[in-house]
Amino acid sequence: MKINDLALVIKGAIEGDSDIDITGLSGTENARPGDLTFATDDNRLALAEKSQSACVLTTNTVRTSTKTLIRVHNPKLAFLILYKAFYKQTLRTPFTHPSAVIADTAQLGNNVWIGPHVIIEDKVVIGDNTLIDSGSVIKRNCSIGAFCHIYPRVLLYENTVLKDNVTLHGGVVVGCDGFGYVKDKDVIYKFPQLGKVIIEEDVEIGANTTIDRGSLDDTIIGARSKIDNLCHIAHNVKIGKNVIMAAQCGIAGSTVIGDNVTMSGQVAVIDNVTIGPNARIGGQSGIIGDIDGNAAVWGSPARPVTQTKRQMAVLSWLTKNFSLISKVVKGGN
Amino acid sequence: MKINDLALVIKGAIEGDSDIDITGLSGTENARPGDLTFATDDNRLALAEKSQSACVLTTNTVRTSTKTLIRVHNPKLAFLILYKAFYKQTLRTPFTHPSAVIADTAQLGNNVWIGPHVIIEDKVVIGDNTLIDSGSVIKRNCSIGAFCHIYPRVLLYENTVLKDNVTLHGGVVVGCDGFGYVKDKDVIYKFPQLGKVIIEEDVEIGANTTIDRGSLDDTIIGARSKIDNLCHIAHNVKIGKNVIMAAQCGIAGSTVIGDNVTMSGQVAVIDNVTIGPNARIGGQSGIIGDIDGNAAVWGSPARPVTQTKRQMAVLSWLTKNFSLISKVVKGGN
Amino acid sequence: MKINDLALVIKGAIEGDSDIDITGLSGTENARPGDLTFATDDNRLALAEKSQSACVLTTNTVRTSTKTLIRVHNPKLAFLILYKAFYKQTLRTPFTHPSAVIADTAQLGNNVWIGPHVIIEDKVVIGDNTLIDSGSVIKRNCSIGAFCHIYPRVLLYENTVLKDNVTLHGGVVVGCDGFGYVKDKDVIYKFPQLGKVIIEEDVEIGANTTIDRGSLDDTIIGARSKIDNLCHIAHNVKIGKNVIMAAQCGIAGSTVIGDNVTMSGQVAVIDNVTIGPNARIGGQSGIIGDIDGNAAVWGSPARPVTQTKRQMAVLSWLTKNFSLISKVVKGGN
Numbered sequence: 001m002k003i004n005d006l007a008l009v010i011k012g013a014i015e016g017d018s019d020i021d022i023t024g025l026s027g028t029e030n031a032r033p034g035d036l037t038f039a040t041d042d043n044r045l046a047l048a049e050k051s052q053s054a055c056v057l058t059t060n061t062v063r064t065s066t067k068t069l070i071r072v073h074n075p076k077l078a079f080l081i082l083y084k085a086f087y088k089q090t091l092r093t094p095f096t097h098p099s100a101v102i103a104d105t106a107q108l109g110n111n112v113w114i115g116p117h118v119i120i121e122d123k124v125v126i127g128d129n130t131l132i133d134s135g136s137v138i139k140r141n142c143s144i145g146a147f148c149h150i151y152p153r154v155l156l157y158e159n160t161v162l163k164d165n166v167t168l169h170g171g172v173v174v175g176c177d178g179f180g181y182v183k184d185k186d187v188i189y190k191f192p193q194l195g196k197v198i199i200e201e202d203v204e205i206g207a208n209t210t211i212d213r214g215s216l217d218d219t220i221i222g223a224r225s226k227i228d229n230l231c232h233i234a235h236n237v238k239i240g241k242n243v244i245m246a247a248q249c250g251i252a253g254s255t256v257i258g259d260n261v262t263m264s265g266q267v268a269v270i271d272n273v274t275i276g277p278n279a280r281i282g283g284q285s286g287i288i289g290d291i292d293g294n295a296a297v298w299g300s301p302a303r304p305v306t307q308t309k310r311q312m313a314v315l316s317w318l319t320k321n322f323s324l325i326s327k328v329v330k331g332g333n
Numbered sequence: 334m335k336i337n338d339l340a341l342v343i344k345g346a347i348e349g350d351s352d353i354d355i356t357g358l359s360g361t362e363n364a365r366p367g368d369l370t371f372a373t374d375d376n377r378l379a380l381a382e383k384s385q386s387a388c389v390l391t392t393n394t395v396r397t398s399t400k401t402l403i404r405v406h407n408p409k410l411a412f413l414i415l416y417k418a419f420y421k422q423t424l425r426t427p428f429t430h431p432s433a434v435i436a437d438t439a440q441l442g443n444n445v446w447i448g449p450h451v452i453i454e455d456k457v458v459i460g461d462n463t464l465i466d467s468g469s470v471i472k473r474n475c476s477i478g479a480f481c482h483i484y485p486r487v488l489l490y491e492n493t494v495l496k497d498n499v500t501l502h503g504g505v506v507v508g509c510d511g512f513g514y515v516k517d518k519d520v521i522y523k524f525p526q527l528g529k530v531i532i533e534e535d536v537e538i539g540a541n542t543t544i545d546r547g548s549l550d551d552t553i554i555g556a557r558s559k560i561d562n563l564c565h566i567a568h569n570v571k572i573g574k575n576v577i578m579a580a581q582c583g584i585a586g587s588t589v590i591g592d593n594v595t596m597s598g599q600v601a602v603i604d605n606v607t608i609g610p611n612a613r614i615g616g617q618s619g620i621i622g623d624i625d626g627n628a629a630v631w632g633s634p635a636r637p638v639t640q641t642k643r644q645m646a647v648l649s650w651l652t653k654n655f656s657l658i659s660k661v662v663k664g665g666n
Numbered sequence: 667m668k669i670n671d672l673a674l675v676i677k678g679a680i681e682g683d684s685d686i687d688i689t690g691l692s693g694t695e696n697a698r699p700g701d702l703t704f705a706t707d708d709n710r711l712a713l714a715e716k717s718q719s720a721c722v723l724t725t726n727t728v729r730t731s732t733k734t735l736i737r738v739h740n741p742k743l744a745f746l747i748l749y750k751a752f753y754k755q756t757l758r759t760p761f762t763h764p765s766a767v768i769a770d771t772a773q774l775g776n777n778v779w780i781g782p783h784v785i786i787e788d789k790v791v792i793g794d795n796t797l798i799d800s801g802s803v804i805k806r807n808c809s810i811g812a813f814c815h816i817y818p819r820v821l822l823y824e825n826t827v828l829k830d831n832v833t834l835h836g837g838v839v840v841g842c843d844g845f846g847y848v849k850d851k852d853v854i855y856k857f858p859q860l861g862k863v864i865i866e867e868d869v870e871i872g873a874n875t876t877i878d879r880g881s882l883d884d885t886i887i888g889a890r891s892k893i894d895n896l897c898h899i900a901h902n903v904k905i906g907k908n909v910i911m912a913a914q915c916g917i918a919g920s921t922v923i924g925d926n927v928t929m930s931g932q933v934a935v936i937d938n939v940t941i942g943p944n945a946r947i948g949g950q951s952g953i954i955g956d957i958d959g960n961a962a963v964w965g966s967p968a969r970p971v972t973q974t975k976r977q978m979a980v981l982s983w984l985t986k987n988f989s990l991i992s993k994v995v996k997g998g999n
Contacts, residue, residue: 319980
């Protein structure tokens with residue numbers, strides 16, 4: 001495609017030669033001749049100029065360049081749209097590796113791809129165009145939608161439900177027993193973990209994350225939510241739609257997380273609380289009570305960001321002025 | 334079983350029709366007709382009333398209902414006892430999937446169940462009625478007791494010892510090398526990791542948790558302890574009996590944790606310290622020294638809970654009154 | 667080997683019978699007759715004396731003993747050197763288990779050992795004397811150097827590069843998609859994750875750790891760095907050489923970590939910051955900005971260790987003297 005054609009797709013303004021053929025998209029460091037890349041500031045543009053790329057997507061405020069530029073409001077988004085145009089998702093070819101172990105009662109849709117050493121147990125249902133990659137284990141009664149991508153070495157415990165277009169990365173475990181025990185006179189009894197996990201449409205889950213089945217009710221991950229690597233979602237948790245959760249977060253049992261919540265890494269949330277929609281949670285926060293919708297909180301325990309920052313500033317001031325404070329307090333005796 | 338019979342088992346007081354047949358146990362949201370469920374407060378009772386359940390286990394203080402109630406002191410515990418009565422653990426049927434790779438020198442007990450693609454190396458010993466599920470790897474010289482449940486995709490490094498009735502969830506790694514290095518003039522040497530892991534009776538370990546082998550001595554997880562998902566237990570750690578450790582905790586090398594300790598999620602404990610028996614550790618705590626038995630601590634670094642809370646309250650007060658404090662301190666110049 | 671010979675290797679001073687035959691090396695608790703063990707203080711020496719060991723490596727300051735001692739400056743390092751002398755790394759025997767699935771286009775070097783149920787996809791290149799243990803999955807175009815040790819159930823996504831002598835422990839996932847999304851008018855688009863992971867020589871990675879591929883550029887782990895269990899390395903991160911990172915650390919996208927940095931457990935580092943060479947980061951720290959080379963920082967957010975400790979001391983003092991402070995501040999009204 002010519003630069004001219006690409007610029008039309010993303011409604012960008014061309015600066016330089018618009019007649020060049022673009023043969024691929026890439027990051028600046030790996031750019032080959034004919035590639036389009038992108039730069040969000042002057043420093044990144046300098047890197048792009050040193051590369052072999054033919055054209056650079058950039059913002060309206062970045063400086064001019066010897067390379068052809070396409071200026072747009074959001075270069076990352078524009079890059080993404082062009083990427084989809086270049087590499088359209090293709091339908092899968094039906095395939096089952098002979099080493100896969102598939103129960104007779106399993107129902108596979110059209111164009112399902114099953115890799116080596118995959119195990120699919122009784123009464124599993126798999127939708128059209130879904131890929132189950134090497135070594136994954138799908139236990140009995142699981143239901144997997146269409147266009148799902150299950151990376152290698154994923155494990156779904158029995159009764160797990162994945163809707164359409166769910167992506168699970170390597171090592172993910174879904175539906176494992178929740179951590180439910182009842183102590184009676186120093187004896188620890190395990191509470192039955194009988195619920196299941198439901199993962200709605202367009203969810204993506206990062207490598208080695210674990211999601212517990214419900215104890216009696218179900219654990220639910222809402223549509224279009226994205227969960228990063230090594231997160232822990234406990235039993236009966238309800239995660240809303242469009243939630244973004246960074247790596248190593250842990251959500252304790254029966255907690256409810258509203259739609260559009262964003263959470264930075266290593267956040268811990270205790271059990272049985274509610275985080276309102278659109279709340280933003282800073283990294284390493286410890287949530288020990290309900291959080292209002294639209295709130296921005298940070299700290300362990302978490303408070304409104306402005307309050308946490310003010311407390312930090314006050315403690316800094318008090319530390320710097322400690323000898324004075326100590327004198328005043330003693331003088332007040 | 335009739336409601337009458339069930340109430341006798343758990344010494345409960347019936348309120349309503351005691352002659353109904355109970356055909357199953359379930360959580361409120363999934364209750365089918367004929368099911369018994371439970372409710373610990375009035376809100377949960379309202380949910381149970383909307384369900385198709387036939388009978389609700391509840392406390393002595395919850396309100397009356399249109400459904401038949403059985404009132405007991407601890408409904409969760411009573412539910413658990415009834416659950417055990419309904420679904421008794423059955424002995425396993427001996428089975429080995431043809432795709433499993435089992436060394437000639439491995440010794441399997443009676444009624445052992447080995448799933449597809451399991452790998453069992455030389456001189457492994459497996460006790461009666463143990464289940465090794467799909468894709469698990471048991472390296473040489475491991476010893477596994479009776480009635481163990483090894484979920485899919487578990488990995489035991491060589492020489493690991495599991496006593497009876499141990500449950501390991503999907504993706505658990507036991508016996509991996511500890512993180513032991515010696516630095517000499519900027520060269521990092523790996524210290525030999527030669528010990529093993531011993532997991533005692535009735536222990537349950539959550540998905541994707543990792544437990545390092547001892548470097549020279551052994552790592553030990555005491556009987557009846559429960560460890561949640563994504564925890565890290567370093568080399569030479571000794572965990573006592575009846576310990577409850579929530580998700581994403583990390584215990585550094587050679588630390589000793591006493592019996593009955595409970596730990597909330599994301600706690601970090603440094604190496605070579607001792608946590609006394611019955612101590613309770615709050616979520617996200619950082620333990621950087623010994624903790625007395627029976628202590629309740631919280632914070633990073635952890636202090637007695639009351640002290641941590643008091644410090645938080647004082648900092649809040651100082652922040653609120655900052656302009657006044659600042660004036661007094663300057664006036665004291 | 668005689669004690670005399672061993673002492674020569676490590677330039678140690680013998681105290682006691684130097685003519686005894688040493689037949690093995692071990693930790694104190696597992697010591698068999700004829701074993702050499704080591705003790706770094708008087709308490710450990712007491713344990714060693716109770717064991718069946720024949721000889722104890724110790725420091726110059728530890729007390730005398732009934733056992734033969736070899737005194738050296740650094741007993742751990744000396745033990746390690748003797749360990750290497752006793753158990754020399756041997757070349758591997760070429761082997762491929764019949765259950766392994768290996769693409770025709772894969773290139774295996776000499777003396778490569780491939781365990782059961784391993785999957786090696788198209789165009790993978792594996793160097794001499796490398797071991798790929800049971801159930802590991804190596805996706806297409808990966809390049810693995812010589813003398814690598816891939817433990818069971820490891821997963822390498824496509825294009826991953828491992829240089830020589832890399833060790834990956836069980837459950838490690840390398841090359842999974844980074845957590846890159848672009849939000850536009852409440853729609854979450856996935857940003858393409860096209861880069862790869864490069865792991866340089868002599869790196870060791872702990873069990874169940876995950877390392878994301880670069881989004882457009884590459885993620886790099888520098889030579890001789892050691893990363894513990896359950897760590898998360900995000901897309902485009904560049905980790906220098908000789909870095910030591912303890913368990914459960916999380917490094918967000920595009921962050922740069924200099925050579926020789928050491929990091930205790932559960933540290934979180936935000937995206938796009940730089941940690942200078944030789945910096946030391948305390949446990950559970952939260953890094954939210956650049957850190958100078960050679961700095962020692964601690965806390966969340968992290969500050970110089972001395973400053974964090976001073977703030978803690980001041981807050982303690984203020985809490986203890988709160989009634990007095992409160993009176994002075996009110997009096998100042």
